[in-house]
Amino acid sequence: MIFKSFTVFLLSLIFGLAGVSAQAILAPPFGLQWGDSMDKVLGWAEREKLDIVINIKGNEPELRVIRVTSSTGQLPRHKAVALETMYHRGRLFEVTLHYGEKGVKPEKLRVDFDKLKKDLVFKYGRFSPNNKRAEKSDGFVSESVSYHVEPVKGLMLMMLFTEMEDTLRKQKSARFSLLYRNQNILP
Structure with a gap:
């Protein structure tokens, strides 16, 4: 009887920890911390x-946007290819990474996008479809799709692919x- 109870306890602990890893706290990349x-x-x-480009909006002086690129x-x-960070009253609340060098074929970038999404699903949980759009104007066709996951209330991860x-x-x-x-950093 003790062995059976111990086995049930051990299995529940293992499956419980697996769920925790799938819902890992969402930390920003590049060693940054929320509120930095x-x-x-x-x-x-x-x-x-x-x-480095620093953008301060005249109508929202409490916001700062820093865009970092490499020549x-x-x-x-x-x-x-670019890192954008947003600050509210000097505290980091948003980080965006942009991918897609000139000359990289859209098909290759789509494969990279899908691979990254798969890796992030394992770490943070299933992404929900957010938006899908297709537009045509003056000889241009634009298609975009986005997904998001909120592993912890107030912490969101979004992926957007545009062709x-x-x-x-x-x-x-x-x-x-x-x-x-x-x-959660914003008032």
């Missing part, structure tokens, strides 16, 4: 000799973004 100041990203970008393509030791086609020149391009957001 802008100094961390600015210091890293300066040490790596990356390009050579991908960010150091990463596949992303553009110039029907006149028969050219295609694509990019995708991975957005981490902590709504």
